[in-house]
Amino acid sequence: MTDSSGDWTGLQAPATGTTIVAVTFDGGVVLGADSRVSTGTYVSNRASDKIAQLSDQVYLLRSGSAADTQLVSDYVRYFAEQHAIGLSEPPSVKTIANLVKQMNYQNKQMLEGAMIIAGWDREGGGQVYGCPIGGTLLQEPWTTDGSGSTYIWGYLDSAFRHHMTQDEAEELVITSISLAMARDGSSGGVVRLITLSKDGARRRLVKGDEVQLYGEELQMQSSSMDLL
């Protein structure tokens, strides 16, 4: 895709134009993400996993530059493991969130990643920390990020309740991401979920054809000749 002058115009670095959502409930936290990775208009991966594990019970949702967020998650995973050795116990969610923030903030000139850290520990229960571009760190009951998040802030504002059950929280995350995928061209594919509680981590997949459709999205049709 070069033009005559030899420039690589039109080719962009892979980015996770994304929708990521994390929501706390009574007893834990639910993380969700879409699975589309785009290079400009080309979908380079339609089933990627944007959920990175940082420790046994702390996970990271990635959005922004795919390379940047992968590196940050690798470094934080390493630091968290070293820290666990020194502490003789797993670090708290707050600590790991701070490690992510340190990476983002100290390297803000070079990085372009917005991340959500969510996890469960005995002292704090389920926790969600938003770490947008620039390296702020803020603990919240729920948060969303990525290009698709713009379409669902209002929905989450109205639908979130404190002290939901696990099932209610999972449904909320799935619905939010489905809505975002309907409107955001950079989000799509499948919905990946992880639920964290004192019982550990549980993964769940909502396949492409199981994702709820909204508005005027085309339904699958075998043939328009079915009318006859």
Next chain:
Amino acid sequence: MSGIGTGYDLSVSTFSPDGRVFQTAYAQKAVDNGGTVVGIRCKDGVVLGVEKPVASKMLVGGSNRSTYPINQQTGMGIAGVSADGRQIVNRAMQEATQYKGFYGEVIPGYVLSERIASYVHLFNLYWYVRPFGAALLMASYDSEGPQLYLIEPGGTAHRYFGTAIGKGRQSAKTDIEKLKLTELSCRQGVVEVAKILHTVHDEEKPFELELAWICDESNKEFKRVPADLAAEAEQQAKAALDEDMDS
């Protein structure tokens, strides 16, 4: 005097033939000849007491402090050469601040004690420095509960229910062992510490008693014991001493 290692005691980077580092042992001597410092871990916190001999009547009381907060939930008491001890306190403050900045949470007691022990040990390894002539009693109260650590000039850190260092440590330790620490509150502990320090101190010379604690009553913050409680404790200590005198 036993223990003079002719030729093997000039440098901290030299072992003696019987496997000792004499400079470390001499540093320990500096601590042993200094004022007594007592620390006890009670059921709801830790109490530290420092015996500070008053060199002159012209000294304003309360200066030359020997107990320092490191952060809100940790504090240290210095025994031995107090100037050396203050350098270690400064290092501990730096470690605690840096840890909080990087990890976002307060440094746990056992992590800080290990860091300080490593730091102190460094000065026992290299010929161009000398060991610290000070030992530190570290009191902390975190999610694991109240803890008391002793960091010695050689660079070891141990966790204690109760301990004493300095001139009067032998009889102080005997007195500490008699206490039922698991049933003692810090309020009672302050009185006991005052009694112990008054007992071990040589009566002729005046001394100042510095008391600090970290407990539920101090809101889990390392502070000097409030003046009224400290005064009451000293009074009770002197009264108990007079009782012993008369009997």
